[in-house]
Every structure is written in structure tokens, then in C-alpha cells.
Amino acid sequence: MGRGRAPAGGGRRRGPQSRLNEANVILAKEIIGRYPKARSATIPLLHLSQQQNGYVTNDAIAHVAELVGATSAEVLGTATFYEMFKFEPVGKYLVNICGTMSCQLLGADDLMHHAEARLGVRAGGTTADGMFTLEHAECQAACTEAPNMQVNYRHCHRMTTAAFDQLIDDLAAGRLDGEIPPHGTLARIRQQIPADKAAGVAPPDAPVEPAWMLAPEATS
């Protein structure tokens, strides 16, 4: 699909799809409604925009700012703090190889060298076909399974060079489409809070002592 592929000329993709589309605006409003203050939804909405466009566009930043009631500068300031937000197109698959201690002790450097050779790009680069971006990453909370890597943040444990080649072949052939969505899609299952089941937000300026603290009831 080449979703993250850089358009010819290397310029950023512009146009109406950079703002959140209609379905995503509905979702964004639902997410905002879960927080006592709209600005708390900034990171989830940036993820939503990245899911839609493959990376965070300027238009999306402006749109998220409108939705959460902040300035574009504030949203940009937040966005740039976090490693996962990309401001340029990246490959359909982001390949992150962990180089922190536990993985380094068990061969992360060899894995990285192999990956660079196999993909033909240095860490930080994207393959010419727009399929893979290779990155040097830090501890992925999988240290006992070293050496580790992630593809679009899906963990791949106890990697070998042979397993790496197989994985790249499978991804390129589309054999893992069901398991690993394109870059930007974080979780494929979202939290749903049905309106009739929601307890509702607890706004900081409404100092209500919770009902169960005032009159505890026994549960059966």
C-alpha cells in the first residue's frame, strides 16, 4: 500500500486527509469526553492522526489543537517530546532493534549489522520502496527474551539473523498483514465505554466526596 511512502519531490503530503476525517472526529470527541480536561486527550488524538496518515502532519497538529482547546504550538511541543510521533513519512513497517544492555549482551549489534545489510539502509533510513524504516531502539520491556526487536511495536523475541530474513520476506509478501497493521495503527481493539454504563468524569472543580465513602454499602 505504501502508506508511509514519501510523495515524489520529498514534500509532505497535504490536503484534506491530513486533518482527522469525519469518522475519526467522532472517535476523537468520544475520547475527549473521557477526561476531565480535553487537553489530556492530546496524545491519544495524535496517535489517531498518525493512524490515519502514517505520520503526524502539520494540519493534524492544528486540528488536534482545535479539538482539545490548545494552541498548535502547545500540541507540537507535546508531540515532539515523544519518540513514537513521526513528522516525516516513514516506511509501512517501522523496524526497531533494541540495543540496550540485555540485548547488547546477547548479540544486538550483530542483529543491527545484519539488518542494515539486508535492508540496504543505515539505522534511521527508509528503503527506497517505502516499505521499511530501520531504527536503533532502546529497552522494549522484553529483556529476558533478548535479543529483541519490534515491527510497528509488535514484539519479536529471541531474534536470529535467519528469523530476521524470514520476517522481512513475510512482511514484504504481505503474509503478516493480519497480524501487523501499517505504521501508525497502535491497538486494533479500542476501549469502549457505553454511555449508559459510564460513571462519568470527575472534574477537578467539582469537589464531591464519592458516594461510597459517605455511605458504604455491602456488596453481596
Add this chain to the structure above:
Amino acid sequence: MLGRGGAGFPAGTKWGLMPAGKYPRYLVVNGDESEPGTYKDRLLMERDPHQLVEGCLIAAYAAGLSQVFLYIRGEMPLAHERVAVALNDAYAAGYVGKNILGTNFSVDIVLHWGAGAYVVGEETALIESLEGKRGEPRLKPPFFPAAIGLYGQPTIVNNVETLSNLPWLLVNGAQAFTAIGTATSPGTRMVAVSGHVVRPGVYEIVNGTTTFRDLLYGDEFCQGIRDGNELKAFVPGGGSAPWFTPEQLDLPFEGKLVGAAGSMLGSGAIMVMDHTTDIPTAALTLTRFYAAESCGQCTPCREGGTWLERVLQRVVDGRGTHADLAQMMEIGESICPGAFPHAASERLGLAATPFPYKMTTICFVGPSAYAPVHSALTLFRDEFEAKIVERRHIPVSIEAVGAH
């Protein structure tokens, strides 16, 4: 119940620090797990999300917390999905949300996504991040989150493993819990052992009594060092912790004893190095991590961390000088003035320097960039020396040149 996030602070005491009568109060669940070596919270979220949801409800009910925010590290989509399914099921069944099980207990648990920043795991940075800002730690004291936290309200920040213990505790009672372990360190905890052991893995150990030797060599645990190799060193409590050597193997998992011996239990992450390990290179992977993760607020961390990394990289690359080794200690001194904790070494005739240390930074990221360098240089200086190039004098006689 001691917190399992790193600081080992008693959970009950923390809950009691909230000012009486001030509402609403919030619970923020710390699922940002990213300390090097640490792997347990992701496992708990992926494999037993219901236990965590129950733990959140128990905490909310007991401490009068009106809303729960479950902050999960962004780079863990599977954990997000599993927790989302657990929450969706729980809402449908009436276990979470409005009038839980028909009572007047109502609380929402909101699943929140992180986006990749180690320092956000620090509790005040977590709160900033949850407010939609850059994840920069707040200066504390004066105000701890229990008094002034999310949106300025009393907020409890607890680790995923801490909360996951609560359902068992409630079902089996405090007596059953304190019957395990020791008086100062009750219960069990999860530890991740990685690196050069035969059977790396996440294990549940008994607090206060299980020793590092039991864990690294025991049959039910790691079964020794790979290939019958010698143990050279190990990091006992996550990347921030000063290192131990085989001399400290008989210490139990007891915070005070480990602190007196010059390190900390931290986040329950043990990284094991056998005798084939290149110590300066291993230290570099950690220093590079903390230097990269500095949020940039404090000069000693922002500049010192990067500087440490560069000098160490130079030494590892074989381009370092003896002055570089002294310089690394000097940079460390500017981040942590005074004695820095380290383990005892009979081989080197060194006594232990106990915890804690002084620091010139807001949070522990700055000191953590120095900790691996300090440990490695103190305990394995010979390996650094071996990488130093001898800059010999160029054999040209000045007189001869002048006489020309």
C-alpha cells in the same frame, strides 16, 4: 505492600498522605515500564489484565478515588489490546463504571496511551503527560502527587505490579501476605533476569529471603551462568542501579541490606554479565540510554549525560586517554556531588559506599547516566585502562630541530 515501581515506598502510607476531605482524588496507574532490564508489568497486563482491573477497583473503593487512568507505554500495543478487552468485558458485565454490582460505587477506568519517553515513568512526569503536556518531571518536594497531582488534585500513582497484588491480598488477607517474606519486606515480587544465564526469565521470588545466588544458580530459577562461564558482574535493580559482583551473591532481596551494600532493588531487573563481557561497552549501552532519555530541564543531566556518553564512546572506540577516565568521574561529581554508592570489593580492598547519594537534578535520570560508568570504573578500571591508547612522545629532539 511495598511499591513495585522502583522506589519501594509503602503503598498504604502513600494512600494515607492524601489530605482529608479534598476531592476528587484520582488514581494513575503507572504502566510505562521502560527501565532497562525491566519486564514484568507488560507481562501482567498482557497475561492477566483482569487482576489489574480488580486491583484498580479495590484501590479506588478503599481510598475514595473518583476516576482511574491506566497509563500504558505506547510501545506495547498487545498490552493495550488485552487490557481494552478486559475493560470492555468488565463494563458490559457491570463490574466497572456506573453503580458497580448495583451499589453506589461508581468509577470509570480510562485506558490511556503513552507515546515513547522513558522519563514519563517518573510519577510527576506521568501526570504532566496525562495532562497533555511534555513529560517533564515536576520539582518535588514541596508537593507530592498525593497532595497536588493530576489537575492539582490529590492523586495516587501506583505501579501495575503493586496494584496487581491487591486482589490476592484482599482474598487471602494481610496475615497470609505477611506470612510470606520478612517483616520489612513482605510478600513476593516479580523479577526479570536477563543476560548471560542458562534460563533467563521472569520469576516470582520471596521478598527478604530469596538471595541473588538462589535466583541466578537455583534449579527452579536461572540454573547458573551460560556455558559454565564465570559470573563477572550483575546489575541488581534495573539500569539505574550500581553494579554487584559475585561477592554480593548472598544478599537477599531486602531493600535495606542491598542499600547498605551500595545498590538498590529498584524495578526488579537483574542483568547478568559473564566473564566474556566487555565491561566498558556494556556500561555504554546504559549511559547512552539515560543520556538519550534526558528531558533537558536540568543542565547537569542534559549536558553531563551527553558528555559522559561521548567520552565513554571514545574510550570504547580505543581513542580515549587517561584524562578521559578522570573526566568521567568529574562529570559524575557535577551530577552527584560527594560519595556515590558502590559495592565492596575484596579484590580491590574497597569497602561499600551505601545509598543514597546527593544529586543536583530534579529526577534520577541524570544520576542514572552516571551509575553504570561509576560502577564499571570503580570495579573494573583495568578494562578501561586496557582500552586507553598510550600517547607516546614523538621521538624528535627539539635541540636537533632548533639547531637546524
